[in-house]
Structure formats: structure tokens, C-alpha cells
Amino acid sequence: MKILAISGSLRKDSYNTALLKAMKALAPEHIEITLFDELGQIPLFNPDIDPNIIALKNRLAEADGLFLSSPEYARGISGVLKNALNWLVSGEEFVDMPVAIFNISQRASHALDSLHVCLEIS
Ligand SMILES: Cc1cc2nc3c(=O)[nH]c(=O)nc-3n(C[C@H](O)[C@H](O)[C@H](O)COP(=O)(O)O)c2cc1C
16 A cells, blocks of 8 residues: 655654654555655646646555645644645545545644645545
8 A cells, every 4th residue: 555645844853744754664564655755846836737747646646545744834734735735636636535634733723624624524
């Protein structure tokens, strides 16, 4: 099983990235977790641009599942992660894809709710 893991933080010492790295290190042999580390290079979302230029779409198409771990900034998910999701949500790659969402902070209260709404997880 191939899992694509995206941290919503660009910070070098990010706790959310550390969580995904730990999951990768601890995953059983049959689960391959790949961290996507080009979130900061994705262009700002613009519906006028063909979404097929976004390499992340291909990476998602090759995956069986998606892990998202986002910091909470100003009571929402990080802007870079929201930007990536704006590119992805209209694509076929996302249909019926199992997604697990994480946030490392005990005091954060909105990031996961925001991800739920964005991904329409009920
Ligand atoms: C500008 C700014 C805004 C933040 N806003 C929130 C917030 O609304 N709620 C919260 O729980 N934490 C907030 N934080 C704390 C971050 O979520 C926290 O530092 C987190 O560890 C960042 O994720 P990372 O370690 O993966 O980079 C904020 C931090 C910064 C710098």
C-alpha cells in the first residue's frame, strides 16, 4: 500500500513533518509512506491554469491513500496546504481516496475541523 504524506508546514523543524517522518519510519513493511516535500513550490491556485501542470496530482494518482498533517495558523489550516487542496479537490485522483488527517498541537481547535469541511469527511 502506498501512502502519500503531506505536511502543511514548510518549517525546517516542523512538528507536523516530524510526525509524518515518524510514521514513515514505524510503518510496517507492506505500507510505503512517501513524504511530499515540494508543497512550497506549488503555484498559487488559479482556475485559469490547467491543473495538469501540478506534479502533486500525479503523485496522488499513484497513491492508495493520503496522510495530511497541518499546523493551525490563525485558526485555520496553513495557506500552503489549502493552496494545494484547491488544486486537488476537483481532480479525479481524489475520488474515493482514503484520507487520514492529523494535527500535532493540543491547543489547536480549528485546523482539523477546517480539514474535515474542506475534504467533506463526515
Ligand atoms: C502566525 C502564527 C499563527 C498561529 N496560529 C495558531 C492558531 O490559531 N491556533 C493554534 O493552535 N496554534 C497557532 N499557531 C501555533 C502553530 O500551530 C504551532 O507553532 C505549530 O507547531 C506549527 O506547526 P509546525 O511545528 O508543524 O511548523 C500559530 C503560529 C504562528 C507562527
